Amino acid sequence: MVITPDILLVLGVLLLVIMCFVFEWVRVDMVGIMVMVFLPLLGLVTPEQAISGLSSNAVVSIIGVIIIGAGLDKTGVMNKLAQFILRFAGKNEHKITSMVAGTVALISGFMQNIGAAALFMPAAKRISSQTGVPASHILLPMAFCAIIGGTLTLVGSSPLILLNDLLTVRGVTYDHFGMFSMTPIGILLVISALLYFSLMGKWILPKCPPQPLNCLLSPLLDKTYHDVGQLYEMEIPTMGFEEKSLDELQIRSEYACSVLATYNPITHKRNNAPRPEDTLCPGDRIAVIGEARFIEQLAADFGWTYTDELKVFADELSAANSGIMEGIVTPRSRLIGKTIHDIQLRKRYGLVPLAVYVGHEVIISDLSNIVVEEGNAFLLHGKWSAFHQLKAQHDLVFTEPVQGELMREDRARWAVGTLIVTMFMILILDIRLSIALLFGAMSMIIGKVLTLDEAYCSVDWMTVFLLAGLIPLGLAFENTGAAKLIADMMMNAVGVPTPTVLLICIAVLTSFFTLFTSNVGATVLLVPLSMNLALSCGMDPRVAAMTVALAASNTFVLPTHQVNALVMRPGGLRAVDYLRAGSGMTLIFLAVLVAGMRLFF
Structure with a gap:
């Protein structure tokens, strides 16, 4: 196949994207917007294709599932899940990481990995704030295991869902795979990922300063x-x-x-x-x-x-649920002229007065008989919800933004019911993922779990624009023939390999394509090609096809996969963090995949 100017252009755009990710010349969502603008200007995609990512199934699904997760968090459901995990894992980072990542991997075997990751993300963030474990140390392993969890069953990822429909080559249709045909390999992949982070975590995860847990004062x-x-x-x-x-x-x-x-x-x-x-x-x-x-x-x-280590009170006194605030008495405050005993902060708001700043003196003991005057400063401890209630009274002006939010625990049943109905629509009724998740998001708003403004604010628009820009890049690869050219060149260079070498080549080629194109597009392109090569080598073509479908989940070195993009901002992650942790994970994935295919097939 001839190398056309369009192929050179799309490869140039790809190189620019990689350089922007690695050297962080611009923010990652700006990279997505640049791709949406440059590709149609260069004539590599149509204007409709350039903005098609904004309405794609993946992007709409992300918006829906983030809103559902925010609703579950708002009602306290995710807090209870965090408590359950902490009951078994304590504050041990390795146990926490393994429990969260392993659970998400299991769930990803039966639903879209982006959904599993997004639903667990609020719980992971709460666990981080309660234990002092950096959020990146929980979210990055969780994201990788969510992606790998898609290899556990035939419905775990889009490439595996498509696989049986692609098992026709040279006019022959081969036997379909069963629901759990790939499960042994998927289990090995999940275990290898958990061991990788457990043994290598301190070297591959981002360096973060320890978070002091009982340092309550800012x-x-x-x-x-x-x-x-x-x-x-x-x-x-x-x-x-x-x-x-x-x-x-x-x-x-x-x-x-x-x-x-x-x-x-x-x-x-x-x-x-x-x-x-x-x-x-x-x-x-x-x-x-x-x-x-x-x-x-x-x-x-x-x-x-x-x-100094909280055990019994680890949850209610964690930074996620409570803290210390300073409030200044306003000129029109109803507290003026009353004693602290008369105000009854403990009884009315559940707040404990720790100190009062009068003039230039901080008084800590014997607070009860102090008469409140304009300009006095109260140092108070309590739940964030109590501070929000006191803030609404306008008697005190807080010197720092009040953290946390008012929970709507009375809507917890509605939120959980919405999640169950949404999962039923996806798994049983086979309704398109984006529509089912939008239904769930809509139900959260209609059920007054979230206001419409809260739903909008919960969406991470950086993730949306990053993915929306990368989707047309994959289309440009297919439109220009660049994808087929690279695949043909690699396979021609291999010649007539041994089965093991062929599987390695197929897995590496698929892993490369899924970094920049959709995993579905890579699967549709490479399954027929790999099956033909397998027949030429006297190898079972079904094994080659399965290798492609599983290797389509090997996408860790860049934040281009929707799950990796999802956790990037909440985890405070950079592109170089994915490169550091993802390089080793990619090699381990390839080794375990090829060994598993040779062992079980």
């Missing part, structure tokens, strides 16, 4: 309130302590410490922001904030034990 607040201290969990012994109220214990006045929460292991009763009249019983666990020297003295005087 740098701005720490300058003023550094004497407030840190967060500790204390345990009251079952013997030698009589039930007493917090007021009787005088913990704040004697030790300048504040009790944030209590838990009774017998009744399993939790009490956030306990009031002075609330009691502590033998065996109780309490969360306390204070300076280390005072915590040590408190423990010594009462015979309690303490640790």
